Amino acid sequence: MLVLVANLGSTSFKYRLFEMTDDGALDDIQNARCLAKGAVERIGDAESHCTVEIGDWSDQLTMAVPDHGVAVEACLKQLTDPEHGALKDASDVAAIGFKAVHGGRLSGVFVVDELVLDAMAEMNAAAPAHNPPYIAAMRTLKERFPDLPLVAAFETDFHQTIPAARKEYAIPRQWADEFHIRKWGFHGASHRFIAYRSAEILGRKEARVISCHLGGSSSITAIENRQSVQTTMGMTPQTGLPQNNRVGDFDPFALPLILERTGLSLDEALKQLASQGGLLGLSGNSGDIRDLEQAAEAGDQGSQLALDVYVQEIRRHLGGMLVTLGGADAIVFTGGIGENDSLVRKGVCQGLSELGIELDEQANEDLRQRTNDQGEASFHGSGSKTQLWVIPTNEEVIVARQTIHALRQ
Ligand SMILES: Nc1ncnc2c1ncn2[C@@H]1O[C@H](COP(=O)(O)OP(=O)(O)O)[C@@H](O)[C@H]1O
Ligand SMILES: CC(=O)OP(=O)(O)O
Ligand SMILES: [Mg+2]
Structure with a gap:
């Protein structure tokens, strides 16, 4: 099964295309073959650095990448390139997974539909550097590939185990209970990877x-x-x-x-x-x-x-x-x-x-x-x-x- 993962950081866009078996556990981090990866750094600067590796082939170039939308388009072009690409067509992938940031009341992993997009849009003001580009990229891809499942894996998910005493703000009770004002935490995918990998290293x-x-x-x-x-x-x-x-x-x-x-x-x-x-x-x-x-x-x-x-x-x-x-x-x-x-x-x-x-x-x-x-x-x-x-x-x-x-x- 081919899975494309899109990671839209505050300054970068990174992607990896994996061939995966679908019976692995969440912590089965060694069992994924990376077929291609690419990155665009310094998005929004006059010169963005773009790198791509597909099998033995790699390329680097410097060009203007004004926003994450342009970066996602460039990634699909690289992956479907007739000479070097890893895919005949974008629809060869089983799904695109997004390292999505703030889902507010939605914390976990969800197939992207209008409800998920609405929950993300509610958090636009809370995550202005992250949520709008994710929503824009998801909408573009939904339009271009209506049959391709998109999945949002929210960064807050890994932090659900934090005990109440370390995630509550000292604010009026009602704000916390009714409006979910609390410490959510982010970078969950990265911290989860480090949790799994460091446990392997330390034994x-x-x-x-x-x-x-x-x-x-x-x-x-x-x-x-x-x-x-x-x-x-x-x-x-x-x-x-x-x-x-x-x-x-x-x-x-x-x-x-x-x-x-x-x-x-x-x-x-x-x-x-x-x-x-x-x-x-x-x-x-x-x-x-x-x-x-x-x-x-x-x-x-x-x-x-x-x-x-x-x-x-x-x-x-x-x-x-x-x-x-x-x-x-x-x-x-x-x-x-x-x-x-x-x-x-x-x-x-x-x-x-x-x-x-x-x-x-x-x-x-x-x-x-x-x-x-x-x-x-x-x-x-x-x-x-x-x-x-x-x-x-x-x-x-x-x-x-x-x-x-x-x-x-
Ligand atoms: N070779 C390097 N040496 C020192 N710092 C670096 C190097 N490469 C990247 N960085 C730093 O890392 C930052 C990007 O980190 P990254 O984790 O990719 O960010 P994000 O995911 O938030 O876009 C850059 O803004 C820069 O400060
Ligand atoms: C909060 C977050 O996801 O950060 P970034 O992707 O910019 O590293
Ligand atoms: Mg990042």
């Missing part, structure tokens, strides 16, 4: 793991027995750590002051918090960690401040997760930043030997030369009680499994 399902998904959007999750028990994002993916251009945790009582001083409407101010905040807002320069490190190196103070705030916020939440779990067997770094950025990993892990966390600086620097065939490597010192790992996330294989399960029901 223990009951391990205590802290999963740091650091990318265009970032969140940290505490995992016990392969289940989420606490996470940093809350009601919306604007919360928790500072994101690339979204604010992270913020005091709502600053808003009246902002509206009064700037003359902005509430809508405009929220738009700015969700597009001009985060690392971009702090630095006044860029939301991409690579640009910030380059600028900081050249002496740009705003960029250095953004990097420092990001690392300090990760450390603050890491401290909370360590206490929640009563210590950790492993801390795992994943996502575009977690997998690639040794400076951020070093900033987060240094000076924690009193807590049993010892970084091997050289191993952290040389990580790329030390990875196994899945791109994984550890970088803790020999005396460290807590293991430190980089594990490339595979959100798509989780969504592919969830898609098959949803089709069976």
Whole structure:
């Protein structure tokens, strides 16, 4: 069975085409053959980087990809290319699974119909960088391929195991009960993959793991027995750590002051918090960690401040997760930043030997030369009680499994 998985991130579009057996369990993460994969990075910038790998053939190009709709069209074109493509026709796939973000009252995995699209649209204001592009892509594909099942696997699903004491806001009871205002948590596919994969690596399902998904959007999750028990994002993916251009945790009582001083409407101010905040807002320069490190190196103070705030916020939440779990067997770094950025990993892990966390600086620097065939490597010192790992996330294989399960029901 062929399953195409579409992962529309805040700054990227990634896809993988899998050949899967349909009898695998959700945690059967090794049992999926990836026939093709591709990515478009820096969507919305003047130059987006596009990569594609189909079998032995690969290609890279730089072009303008203004939005996720254009990215999805480009992906289908690549996959059905007469010379290099993996599909004769898009209808060869059994389903397209989406790593969908906020379904509000719908948390779980659903075949996409009008009710699902409505539930997502209700959350457009809560997830402005994520829900509108997903809805647009789903509508386009439904129109072009009316017989092809589309499946939405919501990011909130993995966090349903978080106990009430860690998911309730201290707000009037009615808001929580009637309007579902609570900490939902996101990046569920990634944190679930890390939960399953780290348990395989550590050889223990009951391990205590802290999963740091650091990318265009970032969140940290505490995992016990392969289940989420606490996470940093809350009601919306604007919360928790500072994101690339979204604010992270913020005091709502600053808003009246902002509206009064700037003359902005509430809508405009929220738009700015969700597009001009985060690392971009702090630095006044860029939301991409690579640009910030380059600028900081050249002496740009705003960029250095953004990097420092990001690392300090990760450390603050890491401290909370360590206490929640009563210590950790492993801390795992994943996502575009977690997998690639040794400076951020070093900033987060240094000076924690009193807590049993010892970084091997050289191993952290040389990580790329030390990875196994899945791109994984550890970088803790020999005396460290807590293991430190980089594990490339595979959100798509989780969504592919969830898609098959949803089709069976
Ligand atoms: N080689 C790299 N070195 C350092 N940071 C990187 C590298 N590649 C990507 N990144 C960072 O990762 C981010 C993208 O991460 P990703 O997890 O793909 O994001 P999203 O899914 O939110 O779009 C970029 O914004 C950039 O900050
Ligand atoms: C919240 C979320 O799903 O983030 P992203 O896809 O941008 O990493
Ligand atoms: Mg992502």
